[in-house]
Amino acid sequence: MxxxxxxxxxxxxxxxxxxxxxxxxxxxxxxxxxxxxxxxxxxxxxxxxxxxxxxxxxxxxxxxxxxxxxxxxxxxxxxxxxxxxxxxxxxxxxxxxxxxxxxxxxxxxxxxxxxxxxxxxxxxxxxxxxxxxxxxxxxxxxxxxxxxxxxxxxxxxxxxxxxxxxxxxxxxxxxxxxxxxxxxxxxxxxxxxxxxxxxxxxxxxxxxxxxxxxxxxxxALVEQVRAVADGDYQHHIEGSGPPEFRRLADDIDGMRQKIARELAEVREARERIEWVNSQLQKQAEELTRSNRDLEQFAYVASHDLQEPLRKVASFCQLLQRRYAGQLDERADQYIAFAVDGAQRMQRLINDLLAFSRIGRLTTGFTEVDLNKVMGDVAGQTEAARQYSDAELTWAELPVIRGEEPLLTNLLANLVSNSIKFRRPDVPPRVHVSARLVGDEWEISCRDNGIGIEPEFADKIFVIFQRLHSKDAYPGTGIGLAIVKKIVEYHGGRVWVDTGADEGTEIRFTLPALPEDVEAAAEQRAAEDQENSDAEAEAAGDSAAPGVPEQPADRASMADRPDGAAGRDTTGGMKETVG
Missing domain, CATH: 1.20.120.1730 (Four Helix Bundle (Hemerythrin (Met), subunit A))
Known part of the structure; x- marks a missing residue:
């Protein structure tokens, strides 16, 4: 001091x-x-x-x-x-x-x-x-x-x-x-x-x-402080005049020294961060190049494997048709195994090819009406629904920005999975609905099937990950991986709602249009005003002697069946397909 x-x-x-x-x-x-x-x-x-x-x-x-x-x-x-x-x-x-x-x-x-x-x-x-x-x-x-x-x-x-x-x-x-x-x-x-x-x-x-x-x-003190403010943080500040000014100059110089030390630490940290960022940038570039190479490899591999696999499958089927019953029973079984393996391999290659094309072959985002998409999905899954006596319903769905073919593939995979993983002797029921949460649409696909255990909720979105044998439920195990990739490509996220009482409920989000967010905000404000007016009117009616209490005209948000804070569009069924 x-x-x-x-x-x-x-x-x-x-x-x-x-x-x-x-x-x-x-x-x-x-x-x-x-x-x-x-x-x-x-x-x-x-x-x-x-x-x-x-x-x-x-x-x-x-x-x-x-x-x-x-x-x-x-x-x-x-x-x-x-x-x-x-x-x-x-x-x-x-x-x-x-x-x-x-x-x-x-x-x-x-x-x-x-x-x-x-x-x-x-x-x-x-x-x-x-x-x-x-x-x-x-x-x-x-x-x-x-x-x-x-x-x-x-x-x-x-x-x-x-x-x-x-x-x-x-x-x-x-x-x-x-x-x-x-x-x-x-x-x-x-x-x-x-x-x-x-x-x-x-x-x-x-x-x-x-x-x-x-x-x-x-x-003089101002000139010295200005010199420090201009970047000369090593400039010593010396005070003159009354004791107050000298103490002020010492305090400012103490602040300068502290700032200089902190700036030195920040400079060192920034250099370290820049070095780390450069390393991360290199790793990101390497990862991007690796992912691109992997996608290219998957595409090329799956595309190049088509021709030899087609030959193998064709000749195996020829052997099965021409020599069926002419060889012993074990030979027929081997030929059947070869035909089945070739067909499964062909499905895996086709699915891998479709997975590698997501986000690589793009047509650009447009406004897509998901109600129309659900109509196309209903047409694609009609044969499977008739076979299993399934019922497909959906509520009023929004219009979002995205690629219509990918969104069709997304919903078709979800509906197909719900029909496939059904309970024995129980007709499948699949329902698709949407609600606005903040600035996103949360879309759910709910069924009455066999359900998913909570510990497997994250594994089902891994490529080729299966929870059942191919004999129990056919398929390659890539459907939900394709769903996840399409959702993330559109800027959303997907998860399994483990709190479903029955069956499986898969939820995913997609960014909402600005006009939908504004309309929802205006509707909430109007509903809040109506609720406050109704409460005031109910309070006035209850205060009047001899006037019976009237029932509320509308349910509160807590009484809604979906229990959500956002706006649900499940007010009416758009279409029911049996």
């Missing part, structure tokens, strides 16, 4: 950088929030306090002027109604002063100037307004006018000056607050620029760091 240094991992580096950036941004955000709150307070002071203070200062001056004008008017006319503006101005003054005190609570200079205005106004009322009003009420307007002098006018001018001073203080406060607004705004802009710089610097640092500690090591 390689020891890695104590350097920071990629995760730790990224988290550290993100942590620093986050702390800086949070600090800037807090400062910006504080400055923004201060700026909002200054703006509120400008808009909601200093501005209204200026308006109310003017309103205060207006209220004082109304009082002074009302006193002068009352001194001229002596009409009591002229004092109404004085009382209204006094009330407005009091309301305005109360409102200004609230707005100027944080401005002591403004409050002091407001107090001065209020004091001088009070002094003017005590020293001027109230004495004039009292004098007019006692002595008339002339006496009151005498009290209004230049000195009283200067006294009110002092009030004007104090109001101007108040407005100046308010303006000064407003300017100071506006300056604070500008200052906090500038600070806020500076903080925003600082935050942008932090983000920009952090982004640049992140990109440079990723390029140095992530992209470059990863690109």
């Amino acid at each position: 390689r020891a890695y240094g104590q350097g920071w991992t990629l995760r730790r580096r990224v988290l550290a950088l993100l942590g620093v950036v986050l702390v800086l941004l949070l600090g800037l955000a807090a400062a910006e929030a504080a400055v923004a709150a201060r700026n909002r307070q200054n703006i509120d002071a400008v808009l909601l306090r200093t501005g209204p203070l200026q308006v109310q200062a003017q309103e205060l001056m207006s209220a004082l002027l109304d009082q002074e004008t009302a006193v002068r008017g009352y001194a001229v006319n002596g009409n009591r109604n002229d004092l109404a503006p004085y009382q209204g101005g006094l009330q407005r003054e009091q309301d305005t002063v109360a409102s200004m005190e609230k707005l100027a609570a944080d401005y002591p200079d403004v409050l002091r100037a407001l107090r001065v205005v209020e004091q001088r106004a009070e002094q003017w009322r005590r020293s001027v307004a109230e004495p004039v009003i009292a004098t007019i009420e006692r002595s008339g307007p002339a006496a009151g006018q005498a009290l209004i002098t230049d000195q009283t006018r200067q006294h009110f001018d002092g009030i004007r000056g104090s109001v101007d001073t108040l407005q100046g203080e308010i303006l000064t406060v407003r300017k100071q607050t506006a300056a604070k607004v500008n200052q906090t705004g500038n600070v806020l802009v500076v903080l925003l620029i600082g935050a942008a710089l932090v983000v920009a610097v952090a982004g640049a640092v992140m990109l440079l760091s990723l390029d140095r500690i992530l992209i470059r090591p990863l690109a």
Whole structure:
């Protein structure tokens, strides 16, 4: 195990950088929030306090002027109604002063100037307004006018000056607050620029760091892996950068080494397999050549043996006909043995010749109706069936691709065997049927004959293999071998059904046409749908009170007599031949 240094991992580096950036941004955000709150307070002071203070200062001056004008008017006319503006101005003054005190609570200079205005106004009322009003009420307007002098006018001018001073203080406060607004705004802009710089610097640092500690090591690792993927399995993969990348590179290199070892083993195994395949190919070619030579030999031998054997048989028969009874009994027996041997030899040669021709002399595959083939078989075996009182039946058989002469020979051999190997005093019954299993037709030939013991089920398909003596059952023992060769030539297989209750049942398969497979699939789907509908209807009927249960219209697959999962075509007999 390689020891890695104590350097920071990629995760730790990224988290550290993100942590620093986050702390800086949070600090800037807090400062910006504080400055923004201060700026909002200054703006509120400008808009909601200093501005209204200026308006109310003017309103205060207006209220004082109304009082002074009302006193002068009352001194001229002596009409009591002229004092109404004085009382209204006094009330407005009091309301305005109360409102200004609230707005100027944080401005002591403004409050002091407001107090001065209020004091001088009070002094003017005590020293001027109230004495004039009292004098007019006692002595008339002339006496009151005498009290209004230049000195009283200067006294009110002092009030004007104090109001101007108040407005100046308010303006000064407003300017100071506006300056604070500008200052906090500038600070806020500076903080925003600082935050942008932090983000920009952090982004640049992140990109440079990723390029140095992530992209470059990863690109180098990718190049090395690509070199291995291109076939250089001996290329050592070296990692760089953070510890994770170095560990990843070591893991990939371990995988490379394992793949290299396995590829070496596969290469060695493939070389051995290729050598074995070459040997098998040679053996297959040798076997094919040997089989071809054997077939050619069997054909030539059987064909060449025909002429001398025909002469031997002919002369033996001539001896039998001409000298029968003229020689002693033993000579007649010898001649009979020679004639019988020559005839058996001729049948063996003919059967061997027919066996060697299967698959060698071909007419090509066509669509063959096995029902028509069974009609031809019935005609060929008619004499044997009449002799043994046999009954031949078959169900609806399919159409398959094959060679019609060979298929006729196949079924004729099966039917002939069933008739030949019959039980004494029991008329033979032979039945041929078919059913679709997957994508193959499974065809069976069942009889009520003597049957076959299970231990001999495989031997009967061996050429010239006999289970009985030729005296008990005549024949050469090549019929089922021909059957097996024809079935395998058509891409099927043949076997004996050892579970038959009576007689013998030989089954073989032939590839089905695609349209038959599709039709069977559609039929099964339709039957499944009908069964599900029937079950649902039966369930509904059983749930209804007072409704008797109805019998099923069709049997399930398990109740079929053949017990097969495939589609059986034995629904009706096509033909019965007795």
